[in-house]
Structures are given as structure tokens and as C-alpha cells.
Amino acid sequence: MARDDFRLLHRERVRWGEADMQGVVFNAHYLTYIDVGVTEYFRALSEAAGGGGEGLDGNLPVGGGDFFLARTELDYHAPAEFDDMLEIGMRIKRFGRTSVEWVGEIHRGGDHLMTARMVYVHADVETKSSKPLPDAFKQLVAAFERVPPEGA
Template sequence: MSHLFSCRVYYEDTDLAGIVYYANYLKFIERARSEWVRELGVDQSALKADEGIVFAVRRVEADYLSPARFDDVLTISTQVRDISAARITLTQDVSRGDDTLFKSVVTLVCLGEGGRPTRLPADIRQLMQR
């Protein structure tokens, strides 16, 4: 099951050629991940304050297929590929209508106090596996 998040390309997202600057796709998928976690009912601020747990990006594989342009409405699809004790692997695609513009595989890790890997709480793992 995919989580869908929509965003519009603003002028500030583009480069001199009028297309979305490549690094901004990472911002788009970050926003989509944040909204996905929020919609699951996970309060990341409380998770950090109460349990000292945060999520961090460990790895991103990115494939730029076609450019997005100013004023395009994009849809970011987030789907769980795999979850282990302390790691979450997602696929995130950015589309404009039926055209896929950007594909990525993102690996997140669960970190505890001092930035050391820690187990993802079982209740959160269950929410993400649905």
C-alpha cells in the first residue's frame, strides 16, 4: 500500500534552466516521508523527547528520469519495501500525472541516544508494516 503526498513546484525549486534543481527532489521525498509517519500517528517530536529515538537517512539511491518544471503538481508515492529491527527501506517515486519523473530507494535507520543504532519500537514497526 502506498502513501501519496502532493506538492506544487514553486519558482524557488527551479534552477536557471527552469527545471526542478536535482537536490530538491530529496526535499520533496523528505516531506512525503514526514507526512507518511505523521499520518500513521507517530509523533516524531514526542518519540525523540520521550524515548530518545530519531530516524536518520542512511542511504539514498536516486534515478532522475525526466524533469519537473515550475507550477507542476507532483505526487510522491511512499511504499515500505522492508523493515528490520532498526532499519526501514522505502521506495519513493515522484510523478506528474502518469509520468514518473524520479525514483528512489531510501534506507532509514532508527537511532537512540548518542546516535547509536537502536531497535524500532514494536508498535511503530507494526504501523509501518500495515
């Protein structure tokens, strides 16, 4: 995937506490970076929809639902190190009936460090049971993304 495919590129610096004794980022912190990317994606999507960037708590048309992580895959290509400036790219690749497939990448300059694939299920806030994605949400995401998601 090309970096230009990502509308959202969030910059994040590696902090001291995220690196091990060799100065390399401990693997579990990549999940935190990707989670920050998802949060920043929803903030940018909310702003694009004319809101104040409140994310899911703002003006996004999620139909009384929320998203729950169901699956994550991480592929490590090269290590990040203490004080590196990272770019976290996030995009929604595909819509299912009740799910959203995300792709995330972490870069340092021209180096592609990590790729993440995640599936989030859209569910009723009260019952936590899956429910179909609202068409308004899919349309908003499709208009926001540089590469339209499959199933849009």
C-alpha cells in the same frame, strides 16, 4: 512499482525558486520533495494510530528512538518543471533489525519522474547508537501500508 502501492500520496507544487533558468527543477530539490514525503508519511501514520498527526513527536511507538538517514539513491526518469503539480508517494518497503528501507516516487500526472530508495537507521536519541526497531512500530506500519513491508 504501481502508484496504487503507495498509501501516502502527497501533492506538492514546484515553486519558482526550485527551477533553473530553463524552468527545470534543479536535481537537489528532489531530495527536499522526498523529505517532505517522509514527514507527511509520519504525519499520516500518527493520524492512523489515533494521534493528532504530530509525526515522531506524537504518539508513534518508536521506543525512545529516532531515525537517521544512512543512504539515499535517486533515479531520475524525466524532469519536473516550474508550476508542475507533483505527487510524492512514500512507503516503507523493508524492515531490518535496526533500519527501515523506504521507497519513494515522484509523479506528474501519468509521468513517473523519479524513484528514491533510502535507508534510515533507528537509534537512541541520546547516544545516537543504533537500536532495534520496536515491534509495535513495525506492526503499526504493516497495518498502515497497502503492501506489507518485508520483515514485518
